[in-house]
Amino acid sequence: MDKVLSRRVALVTAAGVTAGLAVPGVAAASSTDASVGFTLDAETLDGGEQVTSLTLDTSRLGPIDPASLTTGTFGVHVEATSPIDTGGQDIGYALDRPVTAARLDRRGNIVLELSHGEGQTGGGTLGYINSKGRNVRLDLVYTLTQNAPVRTRRGRPVSIGRFAQRGLVNPEVDAFTYHASRSGMKYRLYSPTSGHGRRPLIVWLHGGGEGASLPDGYYDNETTLRANRGALGFATREAQGIFDGAYVVAPQSTSAWMDDGPRFAPLIHEIIRDVLRTRPVDPGRVYVAGCSNGGYMSVKMTTVYPATFAASVPICGVVAGRKEGDPPLVPDAELAAIRTPTWLVASLDDDTVDPRANTVHAHELIPRSEVTLYDHVVWNGHQFPGHWSWIYVARNDPSVRGTHVWQWMARKHR
Incomplete structure (x- = not known):
């Protein structure tokens, strides 16, 4: 399991504590000059x-009495900045983060x-640069201060000398391993821990904001898993049980899929072939799903690779043109020729991609396709x-005639 190291390290002396110096309120406390490291514990929300928390490596200081810990024992401050030029847009933040426990x-x-x-400022690890249409992983610097000593179970007060920031840990993200195809397209791969025989493969194609920004040298192979739960949903225990253990692959575009779908299609297909060649995957149970730009690319893949x-x-x-008067990204004749079982999902209040000109239109043309249309995206x-209707698919919410989308997918064989 890989751990992505933070780009900067914060070293902070505990408040009011230096070796050999008596300070009111902390004079009786034992101090340690040793640096105590801490990890940033993260979770991908919808x-x-x-x-969501910080873990301090304090076990070596001796058994600590939990009764000596309060929400005010430590203060937490964070500064977040962009790793690349934003063109003047401020996508970072600097604030104190309340400790709730x-x-x-x-x-x-x-x-x-x-x-x-959801919606809280100050906890996010990503920032969206409007001019580039990209999410980037922010440089995070956390500063800890100790406001009161903690006590060991024997009653000895302890104040920590310094704190050192370590890596960002997200178990769901870290379960996906880093890879790159021979053509250079990066991808993350989840390998199942249960199941029997040859397994299914689910291909998740991200939205436009999760591609690389090559002019800036930014190609992180991470935001595909950190921006939303699209790929992660298929790696949950519930999904893995439904699919009897499935590989999940999440390629990352070098820009946006809609920039050049016909060129990207064979690059994605190469990744699929790589996984088929190196893992015990059933070639008759390969599924594709994606959101926004990736929704377009999911349709495109079934037109380019119908078998x-x-x-x-x-x-x-998106299947229509990007703006009025543009030729469709997926022509009607190609939609009508699709034979891959297809289930389209959108929300009717989507003001980014017109659901009627795209999802409804595609449903009317793709033979025997299913469609789920929500009024709003609420979870x-x-x-x-x-626009964020992928949240419903990541939670296995869409259903038709009593069958939910994951079960519907799992029952399909080519």
Whole structure:
């Protein structure tokens, strides 16, 4: 499991504590000059990845009394900046992050739970650059200060001398390994931990904001998994149970799929062939799904490679021209010729991609296709932009005639 190292390291002296110096309120505390490292613990929410807690490597300081930990024991400050030029747009932030709980994990390390949630500012690991149409992973610098000593179980007060930021840890993301095809297209691959015999392969094609920005030298092979739960949903225990263990591959475009679909199609197909050659994959159970730009590319793949996929799930995808008067990205004749079982998904309040000119139109032309149209995108009480209908597929919500989309896919064989 890979761990992506943070680009900068913060070293901070604990508040009011230096070796040999008596300070009111902390004079009785034992201090350690040793640097205590901490990791950034992250989770990919439906609206993007956020740092949800910090884990301090304090187990070696001796058994700590959890009763000595409060939400005010440590202060947390973060500064986030873009790794590439934004053209003047400020996509970062600098603020204090509220600690909502302080506890010990099973190893005896201190865990600081941080306030987080959909739409909250300050927890996100990504920033969106409007002029480039890209998400980038922000450089995060976390600063910790200790406001009060902690105590060991024997009652000894301890104040930490310095803190050192370590890596960003997201178990769901880290379960996908890094790869690159011979043509140079990067991709992440999830390998199943259960199942029998040859396994299915699910190809997830990301949206426009998750491609590379090659003019800036930015090709991270990460934002495909950190920006939303599209690929991660298929690697969850629920999905893996439905598919009886499936490989999940998430290629990353060098720009945006819609920039040149006919050129990208064989590059994606090469990755599929690589996985088929190196993993025990059933060639009759290869599925493709994608959102927005990736919804377009999911449709395109079934027109270019009609015999490859057992099923396709294009989400809020584009088939019409980019603007009025442009030729369609997927002509009507190609849509009508699709024979891959197809289930289209969109939300009617999508103001980024017109659902009627694209999803509804494609459904009317693709033979025997299914379609799910939502009024709004709402999950766990939070309303998202209408374009984000991939959230429903990542949660296996769409259903027709009592069958949900993951089960429908899993039953399809080529």
